[in-house]
Amino acid sequence: MYRRTFLATGAALALSRPALAAGTALRIGLITPPAHQWSKSAQGLADRLAAKSGGAVTLTVLPAGQLGSETQMLQQLQTGALDMAFLTIGEFANRDADFGALLAPCLVKDIPGARALLAKPTAGELLDKTRALGLVGLGFGLAGMRQTLLRKPAATVADLAGRKIRALPLPQEMDFWTRIGATPTPLPLPALYDALSNGQIDGMQIDFEGTWNSRYFELAQEMLASNHMIFPMVAVASARRWKVLPDDTRTLLTAEVQSALSEILNAYDGLDAAYRGQIEATGFPVHTVGADFFGPAIEGWYETWRVKTPILTKLEADAGRA
Structure with a gap:
């Protein structure tokens, strides 16, 4: 009231x-x-x-x-x-x-x-x-x-299977991580540092700015420079x-x-x-990966969401992806 x-x-x-x-x-x-x-x-x-x-x-x-x-x-x-x-x-x-x-x-x-x-x-x-x-x-x-910060390294997308990756509680994000075999785990931003520290999550999608300013990399072992979103x-x-x-x-x-x-x-x-340069200057490993790292999950995602949100097709055309 x-x-x-x-x-x-x-x-x-x-x-x-x-x-x-x-x-x-x-x-x-x-x-x-x-x-x-x-x-x-x-x-x-x-x-x-x-x-x-x-x-x-x-x-x-x-x-x-x-x-x-x-x-x-x-x-x-x-x-x-x-x-x-x-x-x-x-x-x-x-x-x-x-x-x-x-x-x-x-x-x-x-x-x-x-x-x-x-x-x-x-x-x-x-x-x-x-x-x-x-x-x-x-x-x-x-x-x-968006990049991928991990508590333990991942050489291939198969290494992400079962790992709890912090994502926003949005169907599109959740579906992406589910399709690659990870377990999307929504958490509020203020909870991320402790969650990464105590193993409540195994990683997160995050940008370089947030990773540096919040010192998340100090709790992790690898960052995949994936530019995936x-x-x-x-x-x-x-x-x-x-x-x-x-x-x-x-x-x-x-x-x-x-x-x-x-x-x-x-x-x-x-x-x-x-x-990214500041993070790498500490000796923390940052490895560049392309869309191929995520395998067929990406195209499967598009096939589903073009139907659910037809505006996606127009965005693909605008982006030069179609």
Whole structure:
């Protein structure tokens, strides 16, 4: 009851906030820690909004899940209690399987391929689907390509049989790991360090940035540089808040969010290489593997999900895979 009252009150306060002439105070929520590129770019967005509006538009950045989980933040966006958020693709794939098509294994080979894919019309169709959730989709970002971190080395995909690999609780991800013989094991991000340390999981799919910043490699024996999946982010605004903002504020926000997303999309070319280099500099083994490492499981995955989510075929065409 308290939570429902809080959200309702927050929505009322949000809708009564003054317009640009008297100053517009906005908030953006993220689950990433302050050191993560998404959080850094969000702070850069806040700085530019303040500078370009002469201080009339302020944006408070709330990283590291200060406002709760992404599910909770989405609810706050829907009521108008939160203005903006950078949300992972998982929060949308849980509500519309079409978003999960972006998690197709080996859909693109690298960050430039991912960046190009997210600029294509099919990704735009997915962005438009955020309207049904009471959101305004402002664009896509991404994190680094997904790699495979293991407590014990794996020379072939057969060596992953039965191993517990942390994955997001999304049907597309779970199906991928199941098909290669592993046991997908959903766990929340804050639990990963201890789970890897005590053997609750045998590995995880993770990017180089998260591996370095959280020191996961100190608990493992090998990293497969597999680049097997992209991990998009969706920048959204609350539709309730958006419709009461002045036109010039919306114009400014749209332009500056696009600038922040471009910064993120371009950053990971260098970030993936830099973080991989830092990990390897410690002497930790990182071995590059291609799509062939995963064997026929990938094509089996596509055969199934083209039927379940036909938009996948369009994404394949956009990616040059078809």
